[in-house]
Each structure stands twice: as structure tokens, then as C-alpha cells.
Amino acid sequence: MKVHRLKIMRIVLSLFFLIITSLLFLDYRRIIPDSWFHVILSLQFVPSLLKFSTLLSLSAFGFLVVLILSFLFGRIYCSTICPLGIMQDVTAWLSRKMRSKKNRRYHHAKAHNILRYSILGITVAALLFGSTWLLLLLDPYSNYGRIMTYFLKPVVVGLNNVLASLLQKKDIYTLYPVSIPAVKAAVYAVPGAILVLTLWMSATKGRLYCNTVCPVGAFLGLISKVSLFRFRINKTACTSCRLCEFSCKSACIDLKNMTVDNSRCVTCFDCLDSCNFGAISYTVRRPAASVKEPELVPVTPAGKKKDFDASKRAFLLGTVAFLAGAARISSAKEYPKNARPTTIPEEKEFPVTPPGSISIQHFTDHCTACSLCIDACPSDVLQPAFLQYGLAGMMQPVMDYHAGYCNYDCVRCTEVCPTGAILPLEPEAKKLVQMGLAVFVKESCVVFTDETNCGACAEHCPTKAVHMVPYKDDLVIPETTDDICIGCGACEHACPTEPFKAIYVNGKNIQSVAKKPKTEKLENPLEDTEDFPF
Amino acid sequence: MKRRDFFLRTAGAGLGLSAVASLGGLHPLMARPAMAAAADMAAVRGGEPNVMFDRAIAAMGGMGRFVKKGQKVVIKPNIGWDVPPDRAANTNPLLVKRIVEHCFNAGAKEVLVFDNTCDAWTKCYRTSGIEKYVREAGGKVVPGNTEGYYQEVEIKNGKKLKSAKVHELYLEADVIIDVPVLKNHESTKLTIAMKNLMGVVWDRRYWHRNDLNQCIADFAGFHRRPDLVVVDAYNVMMRHGPRGVSKSDVVNMKAQIVSTDMVAADTAAAKMFGTDPASIRYIRLAQEMGVGTMDLSSLNISRIKI
Numbered sequence: 001m002k003v004h005r006l007k008i009m010r011i012v013l014s015l016f017f018l019i020i021t022s023l024l025f026l027d028y029r030r031i032i033p034d035s036w037f038h039v040i041l042s043l044q045f046v047p048s049l050l051k052f053s054t055l056l057s058l059s060a061f062g063f064l065v066v067l068i069l070s071f072l073f074g075r076i077y078c079s080t081i082c083p084l085g086i087m088q089d090v091t092a093w094l095s096r097k098m099r100s101k102k103n104r105r106y107h108h109a110k111a112h113n114i115l116r117y118s119i120l121g122i123t124v125a126a127l128l129f130g131s132t133w134l135l136l137l138l139d140p141y142s143n144y145g146r147i148m149t150y151f152l153k154p155v156v157v158g159l160n161n162v163l164a165s166l167l168q169k170k171d172i173y174t175l176y177p178v179s180i181p182a183v184k185a186a187v188y189a190v191p192g193a194i195l196v197l198t199l200w201m202s203a204t205k206g207r208l209y210c211n212t213v214c215p216v217g218a219f220l221g222l223i224s225k226v227s228l229f230r231f232r233i234n235k236t237a238c239t240s241c242r243l244c245e246f247s248c249k250s251a252c253i254d255l256k257n258m259t260v261d262n263s264r265c266v267t268c269f270d271c272l273d274s275c276n277f278g279a280i281s282y283t284v285r286r287p288a289a290s291v292k293e294p295e296l297v298p299v300t301p302a303g304k305k306k307d308f309d310a311s312k313r314a315f316l317l318g319t320v321a322f323l324a325g326a327a328r329i330s331s332a333k334e335y336p337k338n339a340r341p342t343t344i345p346e347e348k349e350f351p352v353t354p355p356g357s358i359s360i361q362h363f364t365d366h367c368t369a370c371s372l373c374i375d376a377c378p379s380d381v382l383q384p385a386f387l388q389y390g391l392a393g394m395m396q397p398v399m400d401y402h403a404g405y406c407n408y409d410c411v412r413c414t415e416v417c418p419t420g421a422i423l424p425l426e427p428e429a430k431k432l433v434q435m436g437l438a439v440f441v442k443e444s445c446v447v448f449t450d451e452t453n454c455g456a457c458a459e460h461c462p463t464k465a466v467h468m469v470p471y472k473d474d475l476v477i478p479e480t481t482d483d484i485c486i487g488c489g490a491c492e493h494a495c496p497t498e499p500f501k502a503i504y505v506n507g508k509n510i511q512s513v514a515k516k517p518k519t520e521k522l523e524n525p526l527e528d529t530e531d532f533p534f
Numbered sequence: 535m536k537r538r539d540f541f542l543r544t545a546g547a548g549l550g551l552s553a554v555a556s557l558g559g560l561h562p563l564m565a566r567p568a569m570a571a572a573a574d575m576a577a578v579r580g581g582e583p584n585v586m587f588d589r590a591i592a593a594m595g596g597m598g599r600f601v602k603k604g605q606k607v608v609i610k611p612n613i614g615w616d617v618p619p620d621r622a623a624n625t626n627p628l629l630v631k632r633i634v635e636h637c638f639n640a641g642a643k644e645v646l647v648f649d650n651t652c653d654a655w656t657k658c659y660r661t662s663g664i665e666k667y668v669r670e671a672g673g674k675v676v677p678g679n680t681e682g683y684y685q686e687v688e689i690k691n692g693k694k695l696k697s698a699k700v701h702e703l704y705l706e707a708d709v710i711i712d713v714p715v716l717k718n719h720e721s722t723k724l725t726i727a728m729k730n731l732m733g734v735v736w737d738r739r740y741w742h743r744n745d746l747n748q749c750i751a752d753f754a755g756f757h758r759r760p761d762l763v764v765v766d767a768y769n770v771m772m773r774h775g776p777r778g779v780s781k782s783d784v785v786n787m788k789a790q791i792v793s794t795d796m797v798a799a800d801t802a803a804a805k806m807f808g809t810d811p812a813s814i815r816y817i818r819l820a821q822e823m824g825v826g827t828m829d830l831s832s833l834n835i836s837r838i839k840i
Contacts, residue, residue: 030656165682171644176677378654407654409616409661452745453815455721456738460652464774468720474815476721494652496739519782522772530579532837533805534830 004273006282010079018086021141024416025148025375028157028178034415037372041418043081045216046139050132050366051420060420067223074224074231078210078217078266084140084194085210085217085266087147088202092249095203105246106205108254111264112212120218133392136368137190138215141418143198145370146191146395153375154180179380181403187384187395206249211264221263229282231260231271237279247274342444342500350507351388352399352487355406355433356414356425359510360389367421369395373413380404381489382413399435401489401505406435408462408488431462434514436487436505438466438480444502447477457491457503463517466491466503478503483515572599573836575793577802581840583629583768583790590764590792591636593836600762601709603641608707609633609673610760612715612730613649613664615777616657622769622784623777625715627663629766629790633711634671645671646703649733650678652777676703684736691823692752694744699736705758712760712796716767716803718775718783722747723814724807725776726800727763728754728825751819754796759825763799765791767806797826798833805830 020040024032041047041062048062069076078085096104123134136142157178164175201209210217224230233244235258245253248271252264260280271280350360354373357363374382374397381404382397389396397413399406414425425433438457446454457478458466465485468476478491480503487505495501572595578586591597601607611625619627630647637645647668651658655677659665665675677683684699704710714730722729728750732738741749767789774783789806793799797820804811811817811828821828 168683171646171674173646173674173676177680177682179680378657404654407616407657410654410657446743450743450745452747453721454742454746455719456742458720459776462777462779464779467774474813494739494742496743498743517779519780522782522785530839532577532579533808534577534802534835 004269007269007273010267010269014080014086014089017081018083018090021083021144022148022152024372025145026153026156027375028153028160030376030378030412034376034412037376037416038418041141041372043077044141044418045077045082045220046135046141046368047370047418050135050368051418054362054366054420054423066220070220070223070227072228074227074229074262074265074267075217075220076267077220078207079268082140082210082216083144084147084198084214085207087144088198088207088209089249089268091199091202092206106248106251108245108248108256109205109251111252111261115212116214116218116221119213120215123215124219130365131392132365132368134215136392136396138213139368139370140210140214140216142368142370143191143194145372147195149371149375150183150188150191151195181380181383183384184386186386190395202249206251207264207266208251210266211250211252217266224265224267225263227262228284230262231265231280231282233258233260234279234281237277239277239279241276243274243276244271244280247271253280342441342497342502344441344444345500346439346441346504348504348506350436350509351385352401352436352489352505352507353511354382354397354399354413354422355411355430355435355486355511356423357421357511358423360507361509363421364389364393364396365421366419367396367417368419369397370418371395371397372416372418373397373422376412376416377404378410378412379407381406381493399489399505399507401492405460405489405493408490432486432514432516434486434508434512436485436489436507437482438485438487438491438503439506440466440478440480440503441500442477442502444497444500445477446497446502447471447475451475454496456494456496460490460494462486462488462490463514465514465517484517486514571595574795574833575791575798575802575830576836576838577806578790578792578838578840580788581790582788583626583766584632585840586768586788586790586838587629587632587636587764587792589838589840590790590836593838594762594792594794597636597640600711601637601640601642604643605641605708606706607637607642607645607709607711608703609637609645609647609668609711609713610704610730610734611647611649611664611713611766612725612733613655613658613662614652614733616653616661617778618661619663620769620781620784621778622715622717622771623775624658624662624664625713626766626768627667629764629768630664630713631667631671633713633764634668634673637709637711638672642709645673646676646707647673648676648678648701648703650701650736650738651733655679678733681736687756689752689756691755692749694748695741695752698740698753698756700756701734701736704734709762710758710760711762711764713764713766715769715771716765716787716789716807717771717778718773718807720775722750722816724800724804724809726765726803727760727796728800728816728820731760747815748819750816751823751825754816754820754825755823760796761794763791763793763796765793765799765803767791767803770807772807793833795826795833797821797828798830801828802830802835 043062045066051060066077126134161177164177198209245255250264252261353363383400384395385398388398411425411430414422458468463484465481469479471477489505492504495503573593576590576593578590611630613624615623617623634645687700689695714727719725767787769784770787771778771783791802800817801811
């Protein structure tokens with residue numbers, strides 16, 4: 001059975017994009033090199049657009065490519081590049097496989113113009129007034145990223161953890177367990193709602209989500225109305241068999257009026273494939289009146305029930321693995337707390353944003369909360385915010401020093417961010433970016449309350465902005481030097497007091513440059529001798 | 535492996551060995567006359583880390599004294615920080631590699647290396663060079679990153695530390711080799727062999743908030759102690775420890791101390807560093823608890839200059 005060339009191309013390309021994009025989020029072992037992220041995500045429309053708005057350089061040209069592609073060929077982005085769109089194609093395909101042949105059909109429907117253009121209009125208007133909130137909520141790439149991070153990745157990691165613990169019993173350590181950080185339930189709300197909505201809509205109505213809710217779809221649809229290549233029906237050749245309409249997941253082929261609504265068409269080429277008479281074409285101009293030889297080829301392949309069962313099994317297995325993995329992680333027994341719980345709360349004036357994010361304003365304005373940096377961070381310090389940035393900033397990453405601390409030599413988040421919310425930094429420059437300042441609360445410190453040595457904070461401090469100074473007898477107590485502090489949070493993370501830390505990092509509204517740590521020459525007592533002092 | 539099994543197995547191994555020894559030492563390593571005069575401690579200066587270890591372990595009676603055929607060896611270096619070897623925050627990778635090789639030469643079945651790191655563990659393992667060097671020598675690098683690897687044990691003689699979650703490999707191993715790097719530590723003054731064992735337990739914060747020095751001594755008194763201690767003092771971080779800020783904190787001391795007694799090893803290393811061992815509280819406490827001796831004059835020390 002012959003499948004249309006363009007459809008094959010679309011399927012191959014779309015699966016390629018879906019898989020590589022998903023891997024970026026699911027790469028829990030962080031194997032993918034930093035430099036690949038930009039290449040892979042360069043064509044994601046909203047991130048590229050936001051990045052361009054910051055850098056004003058053509059290095060963020062991806063959105064332009066998408067625009068040009070749309071003017072030439074229609075919504076190629078929606079069919080082959082947008083991961084949320086392709087995910088829906090997969091669901092739609094699976095759900096059609098499960099149905100009888102007759103129920104598999106799509107039918108033409110009216111466009112929900114008021115809804116889709118209102119959402120687009122409000123999103124754009126909000127953007128013009130400086131709010132990226134709706135974009136954050138509705139950008140399909142970012143939504144897909146969140147679905148990966150908060151729903152699929154825990155399953156993958158859970159499976160890994162089960163396998164790792166089985167292998168571990170045989171002294172094989174090639175797999176290792178990975179912790180699944182606890183995230184506030186509210187963070188799951190948006191990606192969860194989008195996941196349910198897209199799954200349901202795509203399983204029942206194909207690309208309905210993309211043509212009602214998605215602002216990127218609506219916007220690219222406007223361009224597609226005037227694209228060079230468009231789908232047209234040859235009225236003379238058409239037998240009104242409606243096979244094209246039945247195959248159209250955008251419900252945009254109206255055979256009564258022999259029209260195709262190109263604004264809703266996601267250029268999947270399924271209609272070309274469905275037509276036995278070559279009556280629907282994807283051409284630059286209106287097709288000539290001459291009728292092609294009808295090609296009598298059978299239509300879409302019949303679905304097999306088996307495929308669905310396999311996916312159901314995989315889903316069940318994944319869920320079980322996730323639960324088992326989660327159970328293993330959360331089985332941690334509580335340890336005795338400090339004898340005297342600390343009572344002075346950490347008073348953080350500002351949350352800490354990632355290095356290279358310029359300011360809280362810049363960061364929150366450009367971040368669409370795709371959560372890629374959260375997945376890429378090797379220290380687990382980047383966590384989705386709850387209300388640290390206000391309600392509109394929920395899910396945007398924040399430096400959570402209870403979860404981890406910023407690794408001194410690491411610039412991974414700055415390398416992977418596709419929107420320019422976190423700008424690329426050279427490692428040497430990153431070591432001087434002051435994200436916040438350490439604040440020491442003497443009254444909470446173990447050295448003060450228990451009169452025993454601790455020094456965990458100074459131990460972890462990479463610049464010695466936190467260092468120990470003589471206190472009483474043999475005791476030493478922390479002291480901070482602001483100008484060399486970069487606010488990496490190592491001190492706060494290491495501090496053992498509970499529930500409140502005796503040293504914490506107060507974020508900076510606008511990031512600045514710290515001084516370089518001092519380096520003085522050192523004398524070695526034993527360097528010149530070869531003797532043993534015993 | 536359960537603790538009882540462990541005792542049974544070690545006891546069995548011991549019986550077997552004494553049987554072999556009584557037969558006149560069929561194995562070349564057993565037959566070596568140096569065995570009788572093996573030093574309690576070997577101190578070496580002036581060589582590369584691997585060369586110094588070759589000399590030191592020979593003086594200690596060869597690796598065969600500690601590792602028997604078919605045994606599972608766990609090496610615990612310091613891999614705490616995401617910094618390169620010349621910063622001396624982690625144990626010298628060349629030394630770790632050489633120890634792994636010696637273990638295999640002595641007939642070890644498996645050699646496993648791990649640390650519960652401070653910085654992100656995958657980065658520490660890589661940047662320290664230890665992952666690469668251990669693999670080159672045929673050893674296994676094992677993660678210490680998840681609580682699941684750690685098992686709760688009772689610390690019988692502990693004054694502050696009554697129990698701890700200890701990495702399962704540390705509890706299962708036939709032979710444990712503690713390979714710390716000698717360096718400055720801002721709150722405990724120095725970190726050497728005993729302090730390095732903080733990397734085999736899960737909750738270090740508990741130690742920090744419950745009298746760190748006492749906890750270090752308490753864990754040193756845990757019944758399962760390292761069978762061999764190798765103190766890396768090739769490059770030594772003299773200040774800003776334990777992480778260090780730059781290479782300017784480091785001197786090239788070119789020294790190494792090998793011992794079976796953690797307290798003695800820490801005492802000798804402190805002296806090398808130029809610090810009075812008695813001024814380091816956990817060393818004093820450990821001696822008081824009978825973990826080992828600070829009296830180096832009571833030991834048969836082999837001093838080697840290269």
C-alpha cells in the first residue's frame with residue numbers, strides 16, 4: 001500500500017522532533033551535551049521569539065524560519081516541530097486504532113474563531129503590556145516540557161530506580177537510582193489540566209486543541225491563510241466520497257462547499273493520502289482543469305487491537321514502577337532533629353533566580369516555565385516556584401537551597417535555556433555572578449546554641465565568603481564577606497539547623513558582579529625539607 | 535550480606551589463612567619474609583603518589599597482608615568536590631588507581647570505590663579524575679547518592695552518634711581501605727582518615743549539629759573500621775579547606791602515610807601538616823575511646839625517602 005510521500009516525510013520528521021525534544025527533558029542522567037540543546041530547540045517558536053526579544057540578534061532566528069516556513073507551506077511547525085501537537089497526533093492515532101472503521105472518521109466542523117482569536121488577541125495584548133503570563137500558560141512547547149518533567153520523567157526515573165535496585169543486588173552499578181524531587185501539588189495543576197485537555201481533545205476530535213486554545217496555532221493559522229502552498233480541491237475530479245474529510249484531524253475540509261480552511265490545516269497531508277482520485281492537492285496555484293488518472297489504492301491501514309493492549313500494559317507497568325520507585329525514595333526514615341529547634345525564620349526579601357537571569361524582572365518576563373533547566377540542573381537546585389514570584393510566576397524555576405545548591409563550576413542552565421530568560425555565561429563569568437547574599441543568623445547557629453564546632457557552611461562555600469573566625473575557647477563561628485559572596489546557597493544547603501537555617505541566601509532583585517576571591521601566596525612548612533616530623 | 539554472615543565468612547577466611555600459613559606459606563606473598571617484619575606504619579616522601587604507595591605497601595608487608603584472593607574490597611577516597619586533582623580537595627586519582635591495581639594483584643575479586651559527595655556527585659566523580667582512573671584499573675565506581683544505599687546501624691560506643699545510616703558496601707566489604715587526602719578544614723582544623731569516613735554515612739548534617747568532633751570519634755569507634763589507611767599528602771590544601779578556593783591554597787608536599795590505625799595515621803599526618811595532633815579534638819577523643827594510638831613512638835614506623 002502506497003502512502004503519500006509528503007505524509008511519510010511529515011511522520012518521519014515529526015517523530016524525529018518529538019523524540020529528540022522529549023529526550024532533552026527525560027535525560028535524567030544528563031548525558032546529552034549542553035551544546036545540543038540550542039540546536040534541537042532552535043525552531044521552537046515562542047522560546048525563539050522571546051530569546052530574540054532579549055538578544056535582538058539573529059542568533060535566535062528560529063522563529064523567523066518558522067514564519068518563513070508558514071508563509072511558504074502553512075503550519076509545518078504544528079505538524080512536525082511542535083511537540084505538543086505531535087503528541088496529540090500520537091494520541092489521535094492510538095485512539096483511532098481502538099475504534100471501529102466507521103467511528104474512526106473525522107467530520108468537518110465550524111471553526112471556533114471567536115475563541116481562538118480571542119485567546120490569541122489577549123495573549124498578544126498581554127505580551128504588549130509586558131506580561132508573559134498567558135504565554136507561559138499556553139505556549140505548546142512549554143506545556144509539553146512540563147508534561148515531560150512532571151508526568152513522564154517520574155515514570156522513567158521510577159523504572160530506572162526499580163531496575164537499578166535489581167541490578168544493585170548483583171553488584172552492577174551501571175544504573176543508579178535518581179531521586180524524584182517533591183514538588184508542590186499546585187505545580188501539577190497547569191500541566192495536568194493541559195495534559196488531560198489535549199489527550200481528551202485529540203482522542204476525540206483530532207487537532208481541536210490546536211485550533212481553539214493554542215495561540216501559536218491561531219497565529220500561524222492566520223499566516224497559513226495566505227501561504228504559498230495550500231490545499232485545494234479540484235471540483236471536477238472530486239467524487240465527494242468524503243474520504244479526505246474523514247481523514248482530516250483538523251476538521252477543516254468542507255466538502256459541501258469544496259473548500260479547505262487553511263487556517264486550521266496543520267499540513268499533515270493525510271488528506272492527500274486518503275484521496276483515490278488525486279482531487280485534493282497541495283499546490284502553489286489552483287490546479288489545472290485536467291483530471292489526473294484515478295489511482296485506486298486502498299485507504300488507511302486497519303488498526304490492530306493488539307497495539308493498544310501493548311501500550312496499556314506499558315502504561316500500567318510504568319505506573320507500578322513509578323509508585324515502587326517513589327516508595328523506595330520516600331521510605332527514608334526521619335532522623336533526630338537538633339536538640340533545640342531554631343525559632344528565627346529565614347527572611348528572604350527576594351527569591352534567588354538562576355545565574356545569568358539578569359534580574360527577577362527579566363527572568364520572570366522571559367521564562368515560559370518549560371522546566372528544561374530544572375531537568376538539566378545536576379544539583380537539583382532549580383525547582384518550580386510556588387508563590388515566590390507571585391501567582392503568575394508559578395512553575396517558573398527558583399533556586400531552592402533546601403533542595404540543593406548551585407554547583408560553582410556549572411553553567412548548564414545558562415546553556416540550555418531556550419527563551420533567553422537565563423542567558424549563556426562562560427564558567428569564569430558565572431563564578432562572579434552575584435545571585436544573592438548570605439545572611440548569617442548567629443542566634444540559630446549550632447556554635448552559638450550548643451557551643452560545639454560545626455562549620456558546614458564554610459566547608460561548602462566555594463569563595464570563602466563564608467569563613468570561620470575564632471569564637472570562644474577552641475570554637476570557631478561563621479562570618480560572611482558580602483563582596484565575594486555569589487549567593488550559590490552552598491552554605492544554606494549545608495546548614496544543619498532545623499526548621500530554620502542559621503545561614504540563608506537573600507536573593508538579589510538585580511544580579512551583580514562579585515569580587516574575585518583573594519589568592520595569596522602560601523608558605524609550605526615542609527616543602528623544602530624531606531624529613532618526617534615524627 | 536547480613537552481619538552474622540559477614541562474621542562467619544571472615545572467620546572462615548581467617549581459619550583458611552592460618553591453615554595455609556601453617557603449611558609453610560604456599561602462596562608467594564605469604565612466603566615473603568618481610569611479612570614478619572611488616573611495619574605498623576609507613577611514611578614516604580619525595581615521590582609520585584603511585585610510586586610512594588608501591589614503596590609504602592611493600593614496607594607494610596605487601597597488599598597480600600590485607601587483601602586475600604577472591605575478596606571484595608571497598609576503597610573510600612575523598613571525592614567530595616567538583617574540582618580537578620591539582621586543587622587537592624579530592625584524593626589523588628593516580629594513587630587511587632594504584633591501590634586498585636595492588637588489590638587486583640593480591641587477588642581481589644572486586645574493587646569498589648565510592649563517596650557520598652558534597653557537590654553534585656556525577657560531577658565530582660568525573661572532575662576528580664577518580665572515576666576514569668578506577669575504571670582504567672578495572673575497579674567499579676559506585677554511586678553514593680541515594681539514601682537507599684544506606685543501612686541503619688547501631689554505633690555501640692557512640693557518645694553522641696548512637697546510630698548511623700552506612701553505605702551497604704562499607705558493611706558488606708571484606709576489606710576496607712580508607713584513602714583520605716590530607717587537608718585543612720576550617721572547623722575541625724584538619725580532615726584526614728577519620729573525618730573521611732563521613733563520606734560512608736548518609737546524614738552528615740546530624741554530625742554537624744550534634745558535636746561534630748565527638749561524632750567523628752564515635753564513628754571511628756564503630757566496630758567495622760578500615761583495614762588499611764592510606765593518607766594522600768602529595769598535594770596538600772593548607773587553607774580554605776575542605777573545598778579550597780584556588781591552586782594557591784595548595785602545596786606540593788609529596789608525602790604519604792600508610793597505616794592500619796586511623797588515629798595513628800591522623801596523628802602522623804597532622805604532624806606532617808605542621809599542626810599539633812593534640813589540638814585536634816576528634817583525634818584526642820578517638821584515642822580516649824581506644825580506637826587507636828597517638829603515641830607514634832610505640833609503633834614500628836618505616837620511614838622512606840625517595
